[in-house]
Amino acid sequence: GFNTIWFMPIMRNLNGMTGLGAGYNIIDFKRVDERLGSEDDLRALVERAHELGIRVILDMTPSHVSPDHPWVSSLKEGGAFSNYIQTTPSAHNRGQDGRGANLSEIWQTFNGENLYRKYDGFGDLANLNWDDDDLQAEMLDVFAYWLDEFDIDGFRMDVWWGPIRRYGVERFGRPTREVIKRQRPDAWILAEIAGTGSGTEVYYADTLRGTSVAGGIDAGYDWSLFHDAFRGVYGDLTRYDSAIRNGGFWPGPNARYFRFLENHDEERMAKYRSADEARPLSALLLTATGVPMVYAGQEVGYGGGSGDTRRTAVSWNTEDNAVLATHYQAFAQARQQFPAFWSQQYDVIYAGRRIAGQPRVYAFTRPYLDQNAVVAINFDDTASTVTLDPSATVEMSTDGPVPYYDILADTSGSYLGEFEITLPPYGATVFITSDAPGFDLPALPDLPYGAVYTGTDSGAELPDRELLHPAYPNPFNPSTRIAFELDKAGPVRLEVFDVLGRRVRLLVDATRTAGLHEAVFDASGLPSGTYLYRLETAGKAHTRTMVLVK
The missing domain is CATH 2.60.40.1180 (Golgi alpha-mannosidase II)
Known part of the structure; x- marks a missing residue:
């Protein structure tokens, strides 16, 4: 039932492409970051997705660039691209929504002097100046490039609230939409901006003002539903109902609210809701109005326990993955099948x-x-x-x-x-309301990286042999997961060695029950290179390799 994949930024970045902040520190808007693959890899991925009836949208940062972007270097040197970067304070009053900036706008200094404007909390990311004609033309060309070169289906626009309030619909919102829709009329424009509440109707291109274009977007974030309802008191039906219906106001017949239970910026739902409690919430998400998003691993209940799991690689070996995956599959298919x-x-x-x-x-x-x-x-x-x-x-x-x-x-x-x-x-x-609408669910697809379905409804059997799975991710930085299966209970020892045979970490040294187990190897403080991991049980040993890339 799912029909769209949203990829976080894949453009060439200053920093790594995993972990918090990954992808949003762009230094080249027209290059695929080679750590993710090649341009031909992306073309092949999009082509295969389209064959399966799946659309692909890319995350884009129209508000800012990396402090190491050539445009920022040009500003430092007084070069030809100096005007591409915002160097004067903005009142954030051009958005026609009566709202100011989400974050404080402050100065970034260089050699003791004010250099450019940025948002407090966004590191040193440099705000772009959409009042400059050349910058506007360059960014519009970037949008057209990805649509033309890779046949993608639209964009999720990061921090849309920044440039729309700094420069308004005339300089930013409408030109962006016109270029994208001229290139691909059915492209989808999802904006990171609060899309519900008073004044927000001006963000949408499809409004209740007839056929006139007001803003530039097709969908905006429903933060009210997320914060006030989904993350509020569990089972508060009055609040759920009020947030879902948004007081009965819709911005237009083709505009949509973007709705979610978790995303890459927010804490995982598995940290504060059980798998049982998650099922009614996800059923509501997938059957209510708007466009629902299921974040990576949400469909198997990933992300509980300690540590920040918002943007870590997904471990599919969760306790209730079969029950939750079946649940999500059923309601997603219902949404897709019935108009x-x-x-x-x-x-x-x-x-x-x-x-x-x-x-x-x-x-x-x-x-x-x-x-x-x-x-x-x-x-x-x-x-x-x-x-x-x-x-x-x-x-x-x-x-x-x-x-x-x-x-x-x-x-x-x-x-x-x-x-x-x-x-x-x-x-x-x-x-x-039909005698025979037809509704047949296929078998759940295989999980990646050797993961298996577990849970009360899965019918899963205990493994019939010992197995040491490939580490995931691999290559990795700084941590990876190592899964192993036991056909019977007994003592287990899982160790990591460098290529010289020196042990660098003891991950497990205990008795384990039959079934699937997992350990996390955190290589913070260790140098890049190849490492071996070895599983020892009663009379048996298994060894694999993994690569740490920093």
């Missing part, structure tokens, strides 16, 4: 409270003639029975009882008005 989920129509039919025993069930209709979708979600940790009456919200071409087909239970019933349903703890389902 009721493609519009912005949304009618709430039940929003329970914990008052006098009323269950925390949230139900709504997504109207579509003869194939309406009725969604019911249980946020309680116990089974909940509720009575629903969608009759006033569904659209049918004939009179009489309405068929309701439960696509997950594969059961159906016909009703003139209300009917009773029972949802399991943290359960959710979708009814389609």
